[in-house]
Amino acid sequence: MVAAITPKALSIVGMSAVNKVYDGTTAATLDITAASFNGMVAGDNLNLSAASGNFSDKNAGTGKTVSVTGLNIGGADAGNYVLAGTTAQASADITVRTLNVTALGQNKVYDGTTAAQLGYTDDRLVSDDLNITGTGSFADKNAGTGKTVSVTGLNIGGADAGNYVLVGTTAQASADIAKAKATVTANSINTSYNSQNQTASGFTATGLVNGEDESVLSGVAASVIAKNAGSYINTASGTDKNYDLTFVSGALDIAKAQIDHVTGILANNKFYDGNTAALLNTEHAEFVGIYAGDELNIATATGTFSDNTVGKEKIVSISNLRLGGVDAENYQLIDTTASTKADISILTPPVSPPTDIPMLNPARYLKAMQFRLNNDQVNKKPPVNTIINVVNGAVNMNGITMLAGEH
Known part of the structure; x- marks a missing residue:
């Protein structure tokens, strides 16, 4: 078996x-x-x-x-x-696997905060899905290079986050904060001459960040002072640690003060001369609108009677008024006309002289006559006087013989 x-x-x-x-x-x-x-x-x-x-x-x-x-x-x-x-x-x-994270600070433009953007590198397995998060803060908000960034609250997310543990939740990095760009515009003022120094000062700024205003630009100034009428540049200048500044000038525009009209101009009386021209006296001119202490006078003026006829208190029109004096460039004369009154007096015609007695000074209405003696008069005692008749002026004595004794 x-x-x-x-x-x-x-x-x-x-x-x-x-x-x-x-x-x-x-x-x-x-x-x-x-x-x-x-x-x-x-x-x-x-x-x-x-x-x-x-x-x-x-x-x-x-x-x-x-x-x-x-x-x-x-x-x-x-x-x-x-x-x-x-x-x-x-x-x-x-x-779980230990994860080593290196934080990378990201450069930024000044934004008025200490917040920092971060990037990361780590030693994860190539195919794994991870997200690294954290909070970065610069040491201060001011612009600068190579500034320290403190990283806190590091955390892991993503599909494979449960397979890792961070070596630490804090880190350090560095990054730059570049200056922000801003425009500074100096203030402009339009005003009128007042015989005092006037000022345009201060500025406005655009491009400031995080609610900041012009008070942060402590190193910037803009000011111009002037007294006389004209246009003056208000220039802004300076620097700031956090802003790269562009400057725009302003202006102080001082307009001329207004002289509404001029009073106190007089016209001289004259004898009838056949024309309407009037000689003006501006010594006591008064300027309505002048500031105390300023000096003005009349540079030019033209006086014209209403007509050329004889009369009392005739209207004299004043035109072409122009200001003069050390402060003339600070004033504008609104009314370049005025008026006053003066007399044109009648001129008494002279007695016509004999044809053999020449007119001595017709321009000043001077007449002189000499009566010649005939033979009978020569023999009379006392002799007849030679008569000099003077009208409205001095006598030209050339060619006239002065007689001894009564005359």
Whole structure:
């Protein structure tokens, strides 16, 4: 009779999986050093020749299931045994991976705050999905280069965030704050001459940030002072630590004060001369609107009688008035006309002289006559006087013989 010896069934005990740090895979390392065979006959030679393990997923966790496949036995007595199964289960931990983050400060233009924008680099696994967040603050708000940025509140987000732990939640970086651009416009003032110094000062600014106003520009000034009528430039200048400034000039425009009209101009009386021209006397002219202490006079003026006839208190029209004096350029004369009164007196005609007595000075209405003596008069005693008749003027004595005695 022939008998068959069938392989004996075996089971494996004492096999385990090794804990690991998250590496983005499900691969598990098996520890078979303590494995033994349940059902092996004492003295037989067996070993576990092949096996592989995989975690249920790649993610970090404790007591995670490890599936073991491909179990096989080897050794001198392997042909006498058969495994009850080629698979098994174990458990192990996947611990979180440490993430090293480097914060990168981003340069910015001055915005009046210490807020800093950040970028990051880290040592994550290439295929993992992570988002790094945090808060960056410059040491102060002012413009400058290589400024320290303090980073706080570092945090990890993203699909794979649970597989990592940050080395720290704070960091340091550096970045620049460039000056913001702003325009400074000097103030302009329109005013009128008042015989006093007047000032245009101050400025406005555009481009200032974060609600700042002109008071932050402590290194900027604009001012111009002037007294006389004219246009004067108000120039702004200066610097600021946080703003790159462009300057626009303003102006102080002082308009001429107004002299409404002139009073007190007189016209001289004259003898009839056949024309309407009037000689004016401006010594006592008064200027309506002049400021106390200023000096004005009449530079030019034309006087004209209403007609050329003889009369009392005849109207004299004054035209072409123009101001003179040291302060004339500060005033504008509104009414360049005025009026006054003066007389044109009748001129008494002179007695016509004999034809042999020449007119001595007709321009000043001077007449002189000399009566000649006949023979009878010469012999009379006392002799007849030679008569000089003078009208409205001095006598030209050339060619006239003065007689001794009565005349």
